[in-house]
Amino acid sequence: MTQQYQYDVIVAGGGIAGVNAAVAAAKKGAKTLLLEKSCNLGGLATSGLINIFLPLCDGNGHQVTFGLTEELLKRSMIYGPGKVPSDWMEKRDASEVERLRCVFSPASMILALEEFLLENNVEIWYDSLITGMEKEGNRIKSLYVENTDGRVEVTANAFVDSTGTALLAKLVKEEVSYGxxxxxxxxxxxxxxxxxxxxxxxxxxxxxxxxxxxxxxxxxxxxxxxxxxxxxxxxxxxxxxxxxxxxxxxxxxxxxxxAAMPQFRKIAALKGKGEISDNMNNTYFADSIGLVSDWRKSGPVWEIPFSTLEAPHTENLFASGRCISSVGDAWEITRCIPSAGLTGEAAGYAAALYKAEERNLLCGKVQSCMEENGNILHWEEALKA
Ligand SMILES: Cc1cc2nc3c(=O)[nH]c(=O)nc-3n(C[C@H](O)[C@H](O)[C@H](O)COP(=O)(O)OP(=O)(O)OC[C@H]3O[C@@H](n4cnc5c(N)ncnc54)[C@H](O)[C@@H]3O)c2cc1C
Incomplete structure (x- = not known):
């Protein structure tokens, strides 16, 4: 018989998005499990040897990404080396290297991410490959995981897809797009x-x-x-x-x-309730959960709508990281570390606060959590600061 375990929130994948999602959920009191198929955290950012934490500012002196993502940037430097340019606030039309960003050692990042999870009482299962799922109506009931214990079933109230490949979305038969x-x-x-x-x-x-x-x-x-x-x-x-x-x-x-994993940038992304695409920078979204900048040039700021995290037909599934619902130019922005951090934080709050009978209130609750943790939701507000 398959062994069964019960959690409030299960986060699938321990990349940047998954770690922030798990920390956010645990901070809201959810009993949280993070499943990772390798024995290291960080995904592409570590096993894929990506070593630049792209900017959290717009290149014109305004910080736009805050909350757990800013905390992660600081934590990525704890075990060295890395530094943020001290004068990033004074710069205008700054190049990427002059902005609020840092270079990190993948090994230091692995140490920091694990520490972040342990400090927040997240249970981690390494070497645990998600292979299947049980559905109940319009909700996911459980995931099947293969590890040294054999085939294990893990049940939860809500799930975060941080697999980088939209694996949960595919298993539950949501539509996905390919890059x-x-x-x-x-x-x-x-x-x-x-x-x-x-x-x-x-x-x-x-x-x-x-x-x-x-x-x-x-x-x-x-x-x-x-x-x-x-x-x-x-x-x-x-x-x-x-x-x-x-x-x-x-x-x-x-x-x-x-590298211990293929350096694919865009594998698959959820087709969410909402989607962001080309030329949607500096656009107001009433359901924005926070902001990311354009790492390629100074100026543009993107609001990320909550609807890009929501699965249209599965009400307790939330996407995060490089598999949120974005296409084209928007995917170039949302596939990077700052957006993975931001959307991870929001998806973690959403999963922790999800209640079937109050599903329509969830977006507002997530926005309040994001603001309480220092995030700014709308670009005009960030540029005023
Ligand atoms: C060549 C290249 C260069 C890049 N350069 C930069 C850069 O300089 N700066 C920057 O900010 N970004 C850069 N990026 C993008 C960025 O590194 C990633 O897109 C980002 O880290 C993605 O984070 P994530 O958490 O969404 O996904 P991932 O890092 O893909 O994490 C997903 C995690 O889920 C796990 N997982 C997957 N399937 C399963 C399963 N079935 N069961 C259990 N676990 C599973 C994986 O092992 C992995 O740990 C680059 C990407 C590439 C490819």
């Missing part, structure tokens, strides 16, 4: 005499980044995932055997760490 991914290689290498900076972790440790825009993946299959990993590693072998030959040797430059 286009190109081949990217991000790896850590030793390179004598590097200076600390954008792509430098610490002196002598370099982030090797390359890509192939011609090689694309949409709705990647299992075979695509393997090809992606093999192709990026083939690219690396070529660098060390051929391209670096002459300029460095195996004593002055070598691979230190390679």
């Amino acid at each position: 286009k991914n190109v081949l990217s290689l991000w790896a850590l290498e030793y390179e004598g005499s590097c200076q600390y900076g954008r792509d430098r972790m610490v002196p002598d440790v370099n982030m090797l980044t390359r890509g192939n825009a011609e090689r694309t993946f949409i709705n990647p299959t299992a075979k695509d995932v393997t090809s992606y990993m093999v192709e990026t590693r083939t690219m690396m072998r070529k660098f060390y055997k051929e391209q670096y030959a002459g300029s460095s040797d195996r004593f002055t430059r070598w691979p230190l760490f390679i």
Whole structure:
């Protein structure tokens, strides 16, 4: 017989969004379980070796993202290195490196994320792969998880999809949209005499980044995932055997760490009750849960509507991170760490406060929690500050 466990909130996936969702839910008193298929937290931001916490400000001196995301940025630097430019507030039309952002070590981030969960009494299950689900009417009842205990059923009142792949949305047969991914290689290498900076972790440790825009993946299959990993590693072998030959040797430059997951940017996203798309920056949404900036240029600020987290046919499922309901240019913004943090926080509050009989009041309650924790909901207000 399958073992069964009962929680108030279950968060699927322990990336940036999942960690913030679990902390937010636990802060509201929910008995919270976070399920993670690997043995590390952070998802792409750590196992995918992404090491830049993109800006929380608009590049013109206004902070736009606050709350648990700001706390996470500070926590990402606790175990070093990383620093926020001290004069980001004075800058106008600032470049990305001059803004309220930092470089972090993936290992430091893993330590900090786990500490954040433990301090907030979130139960973590590592090495636990979500494989199935039970539905009851228009709600999810439970998830099936495979781990060393075998097949386990975990039941909860509400669920957060932080899988980065909209896995829960797909399992419950909500509609999803797919993004286009190109081949990217991000790896850590030793390179004598590097200076600390954008792509430098610490002196002598370099982030090797390359890509192939011609090689694309949409709705990647299992075979695509393997090809992606093999192709990026083939690219690396070529660098060390051929391209670096002459300029460095195996004593002055070598691979230190390679990604443990494919660096797909946009796999699948929920088609939510609402959706954001191109040119919706600086747009007022009555149900906004907070703000994110455009990491590519100074100026634009995006309100994120609660409806982009809500599953149209499953009332106790909330999306967060890179699988919220956004397409096109909006997905370029919402797939990044600041938005993962923001939407994770909101989805966590939503899951903790969800009551079937008061479902229509949920958005207002989430907005109040976001504001109580320092978030600003509307862009005009943030730019006044
Ligand atoms: C090449 C590249 C460069 C990038 N550069 C930057 C950058 O410089 N700065 C920035 O801010 N962002 C960057 N991003 C984007 C950013 O890193 C991610 O999109 C963001 O971290 C996503 O967070 P998430 O929590 O939504 O999802 P993920 O990080 O994907 O986390 C999902 C988690 O769910 C777990 N999971 C999935 N399926 C299951 C399952 N069945 N059972 C249990 N657990 C499961 C995964 O193991 C993972 O830990 C980059 C992305 C790429 C690909």
